[in-house]
Amino acid sequence: MYVTMINRLRTGAAIAATAALFVGGHTAHAAETLKIGVPTDLSGTYADLGNQVIRAVEFAVDEANAGGNSVEYKSLDTEANPENARRQSEKLIRDGYPIILGLIASGEGLAIAPMMERWGGLYVSTINKADGLTGEACEARVFRVNTQSAMDALTIKPWLDERKEKKWAVVAVDIAWGQGSSAAFATTAESAGKEMVGQFFIPPNTNDFAPYIQQVKDSGAEGIWVVLAGRDAINFAQQAKQFGLMDSVTVAGQSFTTDNTVKALGDVAKGIYGIINYSSTLDTPENKAFVEAWRKKYDSDPTNFEGETYVGMQVLLEAVQRAGSNDPEAVAKAMSGGEFDTIMGKLKIRAEDHQLLSPNYFGVVEEQDGVLRPVITMTATPDQVAPPVTCKM
Amino acid sequence: MLIQVLNGIAYGGLLYLLAVGLVLIFGLREIVNFAHGALFMLGSYIGFSIAAVFNFWLGLAGSLVAMTVIGIFLDAAVLRPLRKHDHMVTVLVTFGILLVLEAFATAVWGKSFRSMSAPDLLSGTVQIAGEPFPVYRLFVIGVSLCVAAGLTAWLRFSRVGLYVRASSVDPTTTAILGVDTDRLSLIVVGLGTGLAGLSGVVAAPLMALSPTMGNYILIESFIVVVVGGLGSFSGALAAALLIGQIHNFGAIYLPWASTMLPFLLMVGVLIWRPTGFAGKRT
Structure with a gap:
């Protein structure tokens, strides 16, 4: 009904970008900002889930920027409706946010999956459960880091x-x-x-x-x-x-x-x-460090959806690093068949269907x-x- | 079967509680109050907060009183100054109020869902026709019947009720005859908003509290108002009970069409009797 828009630009990133202009390309890699589009449910049945997605993306983006990278995201409301998901994702990609993450309902993921190649985007599912997304409806530009049904x-x-x-x-x-x-x-x-x-x-x-x-x-x-x-x-x-x-x-x-x-x-x-699918009580050193940092930022334990979304961000950021580029095609190549360090351990994305094999x-x-x-x-x-x-x- | 009929009455009763506030406000101010769902939501949260400290009953009473005061303020500060303008202006302003209230609730209570449990007295089940039925749903039926009876008595037998009915039919003539329609409007909008608060607390043990909770139920309440005949109290009761049954039996026998049925009913009624069940006003 009404679209909420959150567009957060890290001031630090903006200053860094301005500084890069002055020094004239000496720090070429810092100038290219990784832009992530986050279409999610901000006002519908799953608004609470969408809120968790945003928190986890924000956490990962801030963490990456503090580590010297330049990442930003933009979020649009889909109300978990596949038709809205298609419209908002296309808009985000057109606006220069080609990597899409954060859709809640499987129908949303299935609606945008066949479009990713044409739009020049990349979709990373962090919550969609329907088997078809990495089954009969699988696509080269679609990956799933969460568990399917x-x-x-x-x-x-x-x-x-x-x-x-x-x-x-x-x-x-x-x-x-x-x-x-x-x-x-x-x-x-x-x-x-x-x-x-x-x-x-x-x-x-x-x-x-x-x-x-x-x-x-x-x-x-x-x-x-x-x-x-x-x-x-x-x-x-x-x-x-x-x-x-x-x-x-x-x-x-x-x-x-x-x-x-x-x-x-x-x-x-x-x-x-x-x-x-994820619990903040998981007893691994990586997870403990994550929960510790999360508590510092939000004064609460990360929830299951927050943990899963963060896994998606970890995989994505590592793939970008390996690809050495923000280009969706190069990132997809780095993701397919790759192994990634996550809070749930070292996990592999199958090249055959782009499903992350994770514990459950x-x-x-x-x-x-x-x-x-x-x-x-x-x-x-x-x-x-x-x-x-x-x-x- | 009997259980299913009772289920329909309980949901219809809840819709009636919300719809009757819309009917009251429409009758006198002739505006469709889009903020009604948000007022329902606010009432729910106020009841939730009071109940968290004291108990459910104080939450119920507190929300009714607080929302009545808010309604009186709404009429005096917003609806009255706007009455000389086109009705569309007021409708748009109520839509703005909806957005403001949602933002307010998000700021105060957060985006996370909350839930409120029924008081101990009303939790548990009773055996009806050999099947367990929740006591709380009987309470919902009881509250809506009491409100329906109380409103009818007030409108039929009190002087203010007479003025309200007269003013609903023809506000100008009623004012010429010496009735203070502004004061009347304060009472009616206050009461309508208070009932939104009451229905918010009654609904709270049945559904999750969130800043957008009003949107999900308001559409069905609008259908009740339209099917019943805009501005008709008895029409709204009949329509609410009918929609409750349609919702219930539709979900059992026509699950693929269940979300469509209330809308089909509305279209059907509007074709058959464009003024709704009560249908005296044009």
Whole structure:
């Protein structure tokens, strides 16, 4: 409805650029600024996620500039709508921000993926889950550093194998993400010997979940897989709790009980299982240093989406360094098949489909050191969750 | 089945609480108040903040009072000075107020979602027709029926109510006959805004609080107002209850069309009776 625009220019970078003009090209590399376009949801269902994306991008940009690089970003609002995502991404690229990062909904990523070559851009997915983005809809100029639904499904397989609930249902948002995740879950559940008793798709931005909750209860499901995020996740969890659904069935989800959603929901979220793609509690020296620096800047722990977005920025900045150029084509070349140092370890981007092979986690919401948060109970290595390659580039 | 009907009534009731404020303001000032969703949001946050310190009931009462005061101020400071201008000007100004209130809420409460739980007295379920039904939804139904009954009684049986009805039909003649329409307007806009605050707190345990939360529900409230007949109170109640049922049964039997159904209803009603259910005004 109305587009919020944040355009932050580091004063330091501006001064450096002006200084470079005066010394007449002695510091040629400093003059060329890396420009990143961040189309994301700033006012829709996933506005809270968009806010996290911006914080992580800002953190990484400031860090890079403090290290002597020249990086800037510009953000535009998409309201998580694929049509807006296409328009805003094209605008950003036209305005000279050819590297795109930060779209939330899978449908948005899928909408811009086929355009990247024509627009002369490069897209790095940090949140899009739909398998197709690096599967049948894969593109030379599209990379994914976050886990796709197939990887999340492989992660829950050992857990599902052990669960005694036989009948499962899916409650998913009716967009590309929800449909893809629902299909991936159904395949995994059936391979684990479970019976699917219903797949309920709910339009994004639903206020009243009562008719859907009632149908889940009537389906006789003993366990549910929830594919809702942001505002939808909170509305569903609160209303399902009031109906007694949360206490009568086993609940697990993808991007459902994320750090911020758990914070907003409080005790309602307790005991819900879920995929954890990143946690600030990861015990690696790189992650500890990152969390330390993050706390200094924002006075809070980085959330899952902030961590994932930061991984994307790390990969991107390292690829730019290796390419020795900001040109999207050169950066894409450096990314494809490359190995990158991230807060989640040294990770590889597969050349075949441009999917980053990362570890993945599973856990449950419980209290840890007096704070209610998603706590990791199972870790999967990159090899264990590497999805099959279906891309033909 | 009975449970599903009750679900529809609860959601319809919530829509009614929000829509009736729009109807009140439209009836007297003849403007569509775009800021109504933002006032709903503000009421929700005020209730949330009070409830965080004291309890839900004080949050409910506090929000109603605070929003009524804000409504009176809104009428005196914004709507009254603008009444000589084209209605479009006022409508645009209310849109501006919406943007200001959203920015204000972002500054005070932040962009992160918040949630508010129902008071202990209203959490849990009761058995209805052998199925558990949330007590809180019964409360929502109760509040909306009380508001509907209270408003009807006030409009039918009090002198001020008579003036409000008269002024809604013909403000000029009513003023000529010696009714202070400015004072009337203060009461009506105050009440309408207060009800937006009340509905904000009632809705809070059902949905996430965020600076843009009003946008998601305002569209459906507009549909209620249009289908019911602009400025009609009983029409709004009938329309809200109907849309509640359509929302509910649409989600079950026609899930692919569920988001479209309220709009189809609106188009259908406007073709059949361009003035809505109540339909006496043109």
